[in-house]
Amino acid sequence: MNYKDISKGIISAVSVIFLTVLLFFLLWKIRFVLAYIFVAFAFSLMGRPLMNFLSEKIRISNTISAFITLSIMVGILLTFLSFVIPLALEQAGNLSLLDINKLQNSITEQVKLIDEALKNRHIYLFEDNYAQLFASKYNFKIHMDTLQSGFSLLAELGISIFSVTFITFFFLREKDLFNRMIIGAVPTNNIKKVIQVLSNIKDLLTRYFLGICLQICSMFLLYLAILGGFKIKDMVIIAMFCAFCNLIPYLGPLLGFFIINLLSMSSMFSLGMDFNSQIIPTIFWISILYLIAQLIDNAIFQPLIYAKSVKSHPLEIFLVMLISGILFGAIGVTFAIPGYTVLRVVLKSFFNRFKIVQAITKNL
Numbered sequence: 001m002n003y004k005d006i007s008k009g010i011i012s013a014v015s016v017i018f019l020t021v022l023l024f025f026l027l028w029k030i031r032f033v034l035a036y037i038f039v040a041f042a043f044s045l046m047g048r049p050l051m052n053f054l055s056e057k058i059r060i061s062n063t064i065s066a067f068i069t070l071s072i073m074v075g076i077l078l079t080f081l082s083f084v085i086p087l088a089l090e091q092a093g094n095l096s097l098l099d100i101n102k103l104q105n106s107i108t109e110q111v112k113l114i115d116e117a118l119k120n121r122h123i124y125l126f127e128d129n130y131a132q133l134f135a136s137k138y139n140f141k142i143h144m145d146t147l148q149s150g151f152s153l154l155a156e157l158g159i160s161i162f163s164v165t166f167i168t169f170f171f172l173r174e175k176d177l178f179n180r181m182i183i184g185a186v187p188t189n190n191i192k193k194v195i196q197v198l199s200n201i202k203d204l205l206t207r208y209f210l211g212i213c214l215q216i217c218s219m220f221l222l223y224l225a226i227l228g229g230f231k232i233k234d235m236v237i238i239a240m241f242c243a244f245c246n247l248i249p250y251l252g253p254l255l256g257f258f259i260i261n262l263l264s265m266s267s268m269f270s271l272g273m274d275f276n277s278q279i280i281p282t283i284f285w286i287s288i289l290y291l292i293a294q295l296i297d298n299a300i301f302q303p304l305i306y307a308k309s310v311k312s313h314p315l316e317i318f319l320v321m322l323i324s325g326i327l328f329g330a331i332g333v334t335f336a337i338p339g340y341t342v343l344r345v346v347l348k349s350f351f352n353r354f355k356i357v358q359a360i361t362k363n364l
Contacts, residue, residue, distance in 0.1 A: 032160075033163075036160065036163045036164050036167055037167060039164050040163075040164050040167035040168040040171055041171060041178055042205075042209060043073065043164070043168045043171075044168050044171035044172050044178075045202065045205050045206045045209050046073070046206075046209045046210070046213070047069040047070065047072075047073055047168075047172055048172075048202075048206050049206070049210075050068075050069045050072065051065050051066060051069045051172050054068060054069065062173045062174070062175075063173055065172070065173075066169055066170075066172035066173035067169070069172055070165065070168060070169050070172060073168075074165070080240065080244075083236075083237045083240070178198070178202075182194070182198060193349055193350075196349065197345055197346060197349045200345045200349075201341065201342055201345050204309070204310050204311065204341045204345065205338055205341060205342075207308075207309040207310065208309045208310050208337060208338060208341060210309065211305040211308065211309030211310075212247065212305075214305055215246075215247075215297070215301050215302065215305050216243045216244060216246070216247070217243075218297075218301050218305075219242070219243040219246050219293065219297055219301070220239050220240055220243040221239075222293040222296065222297075223238070223239035223242050223243060223260065223290075223293065224236065224239040226239075226260075226286060226289045226290065226293065227239055227260070227264065227286070229289075230264070230282050230285070230286065232263075232264045232267050232268075233267040233270070233271070234263070234267065238259070238260060238263050238264070241256075241259060242256035242259055242260050245259065246294075246297065253294050256290070257287070257290055257291075260286060260290055261283055261286060261287060261290075264282070264283060264286055265279055265283055268282060302317070302318075302321075303315070303317050303318050310337060310340075310341045311363040312340075312341075312344075312363065313363075316360070317337065320336050320337065320340045321333055321336045321337070323336075324336035324339075324340075344360060344361050345361075347360070347361060348361035
C-alpha cells in the first residue's frame with residue numbers, strides 16, 4: 001500500500017467520522033421535531049382502525065376520514081379535560097376551605113402516637129417538637145421572570161399541540177407518508193423488503209398502542225372499584241386521571257398515589273368527616289389497595305397485554321423493560337417495548353440467519 005492509498009483511507013475515515021458527528025448534532029438540534037413526528041405517528045396508529053373503517057368500509061375519502069378520525073380523538077381528549085378541569089377547581093375550592101391549623105394539629109397528634117410506639121421499641125425517628133415537621137421553611141414569591149416563563153411554556157405547549165395535530169392529520173390521510181419518509185432516509189436498494197418491514201412495524205405498534213388503551217381501561221376499573229368501595233365523590237374522574245398517570249414510568253404511579261389520596265381526603269373533608277376516626281383509616285386502606293393495584297398492573301396487566309400485542313413472551317417483555325430502565329431510566333422504560341418491537345422486526349428481516357435472532361423473533 002503506497003502513501004496515496006494511506007492518505008485517501010485516512011481522509012475517508014475522518015470524513016465519515018465528521019459526517020456522523022454532524023448528523024447526530026443535527027438530530028439533537030431537531031429533537032423536538034422528531035418527537036412531534038413520533039407522537040403524531042403513535043396517534044395515527046391508534047386512529048388507524050377507525051380510519052380504515054371509514055375509508056374502506058364506508059367508502060369515505062381519505063381527507064374526510066382523516067378529519068373525522070382526528071376530530072373524534074381530539075373530542076375524546078377535550079371531553080376528558082372538561083371533566084378533569086372542573087374537578088380540579090372543585091377540589092382546590094375544598095382544600096381552600098380547610099382549617100389548616102386543625103389539620104396540622106391532627107396530623108401532629110398521629111405522628112406523636114406513632115413516635116411513642118416506636119420509642120417503646122427503642123426506635124427514635126422524630127424529635128419531640130412535632131409541629132416543626134410541618135413548619136414552612138420557604139417563602140414563595142411571584143416574579144416577572146416566573147410569569148414570563150409561564151407564558152413561554154404556554155406558547156411552546158400551543159406550538160407542540162398544533163404541530164402534533166397537523167402532522168397526525170397527514171399521517172392519517174396518506175397511509176404511506178411515513179413509509180416514504182423512512183425509505184427516502186434509508187440508503188438501500190432492497191425497497192420491497194424495507195416496505196414489508198415498515199408494514200410489520202405498523203401492525204405490531206398498532207396492536208401495542210391498542211394494548212395501552214386496554215391497560216388504561218383495566219387500571220381505570222381497578223381504581224374505580226377501590227374508590228367506589230369507600231363511596232368517594234367524583235370517583236370516576238379520579239380513577240380516570242390516575243389510570244392515565246399510570247402510563248408515566250416511575251413518576252406516574254407516585255403521582256397517581258398522591259392524587260388519589262389528596263382528592264379522596266378533600267372529598268371526605270367536604271362531607272364533614274372526622275379526620276382521626278374516619279379520614280385517616282379510609283386513606284390508609286385506599287393506599288394499601290392502590291399499591292395492590294400497582295402490583296397487579298406490573299405483574300399481570302403489563303406483561304400479558306404487551307406480550308399479546310407485540311407477540312413476545314411475558315418474561316421477555318419484563319426483562320426488556322427492566323434492562324431499559326436500568327440503562328436509560330424513565331425514558332428507557334417509555335420506549336422499551338416499541339423500540340424492542342422495531343428491533344425484532346428489523347432483525348428478522350435482515351439478520352435472520354443468526355440463531356439468537358431466530359429465537360427472539362420466532363413468534364413474528
